[in-house]
Amino acid sequence: MVNKFWFEAKKINCFKNGYRVIKNLDLKIANSENVILIGPNGSGKSSLIEVINRNIYPVMANESSLKIFNNELIDLWELRKRISTVNNDIKNRINPNLPVFDLILSGLYGKYGYISNKSERDHYKVESLMENMNISSLSKKCFSYLSEGEKQISLIARALINKPNILILDEPIANLDYKSKFFVIDKINELIKSNTKIFCVTHDISMITKIYDRVIMLKEGVVIADGNQKKIINSKNLNKLYGIDVEVIENNGFWIIKRLSNDNYKNSDSNSSKN
Template sequence: MRFDSQKKLKSWANLKNINVCIDQKEVLSNINISLNHGENTLILGPNGSGKSTFLKLLNRSIHPITSNNSSFKLFNKKNINIWDLRKKIGFLFKEMEQRVNIGVTLYDVIISGFSGTFNSRYSKLLSEREKIKIDNLINEWGLNNIISNEFKSLSDGQKRRALLARALVYEPDILVLDEPFCNLDIKSNFILTRNLSKLIEQSVNIVYVTHNLESILPKTNRVILIKEGKIFKDGSPNELVNSKILSYLFNISINVIEQEGFWRMVPTNN
């Protein structure tokens, strides 16, 4: 049963019979799914299952195999201008950190959300409206004290906050995040969870990948499980985040515990 079968939601991404091959290896197979406004969606699955590839379909850095029976639309369009897409969806991929050159400041990284390039010269071309927007993001993400620091010198948590600020420069309605909580300490994890929860309250929809159940955002209302390149299950957290299903998903016997909207898992003795 489709997760949104009880109420009709407007979709922003529609994938029908989608297959993806990378280096002649099939990574995603027979993907049939819609992503909808009003949903905050967790993508969960083992390493190598195709989660990040699924997200890269959404930012158009990976393209599916085309066939007469397949269809892939974003905002009801088969072809969408990349700049129009960036204004609608903010993206965060961990590999972005590796693309930042030595000497580039945190401020340069954030303003690159407008230009697409990590270059300080663009700061001279910012409009007053864009400068105000950047200043607001710097305040919201607690980056004031380090805004002139070299990006490469920052902690993982600071880098992640900077890249999220970058993803928000166009005030998108949707955020697509690949492993946003990876390698974060307790404080950075808390700050990120708090700020993303605030965005959800402001009607920003979030699609994200995480391996850590403790990092599931409390307002997540949809879970898509991917196993071996296929969608294994699609439903609500209450339906899918449990010991039986996740033990099968990850091929390990685990006990899943939920308390006041937060989750964690521990190995069993089996």
């Protein structure tokens, strides 16, 4: 029987620099789901990605367990084939003069530079992927000449070249202007046509679109809400998540936050002055 979950955590706790960043996490993510994890800065989102990628390890106890693709003993090489992660740190590793075609092709070899011995099959894979993603026009452009949105999509294409089961997107629209932000969101939405499932991590509610079957809210290392976005995205949950007084509105499949008051800042300032 094929296990339907690619990630299964039971009561795991994780520490970084002596601080508990994941607290008693119970979480299962199905192979069939596109999932978005949302939370404020410092909520433990990046730490959860590190757990998945085996960069940090939970403190195991009798009642705790962690399985990825149904395995507790995880082969890192196998994991890298099945999960691809795109984060903003990757941009710093890339030669600014590297053409987009070669950047994407380098993903076949687990590198970030020019590959000298390219086969016809490699060429075909890259051309087909770029055509499917409608980014063939970027092929010969050097990485440094791309817009921030184009850079992000090029990195996502590189991550997809090996056809992973899961694509992890870590803050894919952080620091983008509105044009680049919408470009990236639209391209990510188009990826639903592929068999790759998306696990997107963000603090920005505008990233949540119809392609996501499930929304998970994380605050201070704890899941505070989890389920269908129609059920989970509401003013009460967002007020709890961000600690601010807001109203959330759905508009043509997108979510918009409206600020209601700044009393929480006043209370915070008042409390800090007393301490």
